[in-house]
Amino acid sequence: MVVGDLHMPFAPRSEEDRRKTADTMKLLFRAADVLRPDLAVFAGDQGKDDDEANMRAIIRRITAPFAAHGIPYALVFGNHDPECAIPLERQLELYAEEYDKCYTFDEVPSVTGCGNCHVLIRDSRGENDVWNLWFADSLSSHPDPKVSYYEWLHEDQIRWYKETARRVKDKHGGRTIPALWFMHIPVREEYGLLRRARLIDLPFSVRGFAAREGRRYVKKTAMPGYLGEDPACAARNSGIFDAWKEVGDVRAAIFGHDHMNEFAGYYRGILLAQCKTASFHNYTDGCHAGVRMITLDESDPSRIRTGMVHFKELGLKSESLGLIQRHFTDREVINAKAALWAAGGLALTAAAAAVVRKAIHSGGKA
Numbered sequence: 530m531v532v533g534d535l536h537m538p539f540a541p542r543s544e545e546d547r548r549k550t551a552d553t554m555k556l557l558f559r560a561a562d563v564l565r566p567d568l569a570v571f572a573g574d575q576g577k578d579d580d581e582a583n584m585r586a587i588i589r590r591i592t593a594p595f596a597a598h599g600i601p602y603a604l605v606f607g608n609h610d611p612e613c614a615i616p617l618e619r620q621l622e623l624y625a626e627e628y629d630k631c632y633t634f635d636e637v638p639s640v641t642g643c644g645n646c647h648v649l650i651r652d653s654r655g656e657n658d659v660w661n662l663w664f665a666d667s668l669s670s671h672p673d674p675k676v677s678y679y680e681w682l683h684e685d686q687i688r689w690y691k692e693t694a695r696r697v698k699d700k701h702g703g704r705t706i707p708a709l710w711f712m713h714i715p716v717r718e719e720y721g722l723l724r725r726a727r728l729i730d731l732p733f734s735v736r737g738f739a740a741r742e743g744r745r746y747v748k749k750t751a752m753p754g755y756l757g758e759d760p761a762c763a764a765r766n767s768g769i770f771d772a773w774k775e776v777g778d779v780r781a782a783i784f785g786h787d788h789m790n791e792f793a794g795y796y797r798g799i800l801l802a803q804c805k806t807a808s809f810h811n812y813t814d815g816c817h818a819g820v821r822m823i824t825l826d827e828s829d830p831s832r833i834r835t836g837m838v839h840f841k842e843l844g845l846k847s848e849s850l851g852l853i854q855r856h857f858t859d860r861e862v863i864n865a866k867a868a869l870w871a872a873g874g875l876a877l878t879a880a881a882a883a884v885v886r887k888a889i890h891s892g893g894k895a
């Protein structure tokens with residue numbers, strides 16, 4: 530189970546904030562209870578606080594739904610996690626201290642970022658390694674926003690991946706272990722799943738982010754899921770996707786960061802899956818906040834099943850959402866507004882044309 534962008538505050542600043550936390554926790558507890566995953570993965574932007582005791586309380590709160598069932602977990606850090614006084618290395622220690630079934634660790638501390646690591650999964654008999662999970666820190670804001678809004682993976686991280694993958698392969702007698710890659714900020718290759726919007730698509734399109742401002746995008750057809758916003762990738766390609774192709778182990782990559790996006794599609798043979806926010810804090814998507822489930826087949830690595838399970842499908846009722854957001858996603862509301870504007874515009878044009886026609890007609894008679 531992938532849990533995206535919780536943005537969990539320590540203490541509510543308002544009654545509305547309190548309700549948002551209540552809704553988010555309802556979702557996590559119900560999802561853990563009903564879906565009982567073998568592993569939960571936090572996809573970054575978990576929450577932040579400058580005080581260590583408060584940070585500890587946030588971590589205790591978000592891991593509690595999984596701790597209640599003894600479900601192990603892992604995490605990657607998002608771009609907002611370093612924006613507090615507690616260094617990521619210390620945050621990682623707090624996770625392990627608060628709920629010790631944490632699989633994420635800082636495999637090579639000298640490598641850029643925190644929590645870059647890999648974890649091998651054995652088959653159901655507990656004999657052979659059948660899958661490998663990679664967790665990577667996609668870093669935070671770029672120091673020069675004119676170059677890029679976000680950083681991209683550094684070369685030493687990619688080198689670490691390639692070298693470690695080679696060692697994993699050697700350890701398994703030259704066999705490539707199929708892998709999943711978890712990271713907060715999506716790769717630029719996600720644009721391969723989208724296309725520029727045509728005139729007819731405009732009401733259903735999303736606005737381009739940063740350098741792509743002024744362009745509009747829609748999801749390519751025949752891909753499950755939902756495009757709620759333009760992928761907010763770094764301006765430069767780190768090359769990690771090409772590294773996955775070169776090494777040949779990564780079958781799917783899962784990202785958070787874009788709270789509204791929940792599409793999943795294959796690009797050049799690798800499944801790129803967006804996990805939208807599971808939170809009601811920060812910007813969210815109405816009652817469609819949710820978790821992404823991934824099911825692997827130990828005997829067939831090409832069979833990866835995935836889909837989102839949303840708040841409303843878990844039979845939950847929101848305390849924090851308004852009447853419309855309780856029933857519709859933000860995208861649906863935007864589309865409905867666009868359709869209403871278009872219908873209104875057409876009606877006005879028709880009325881104006883009728884008035885002009887009448888004026889011409891009566892002018893002709895005079």
Ligand SMILES: [Fe+2]
Nearest residue numbers: 534574607786
């Ligand atoms: Fe976020």
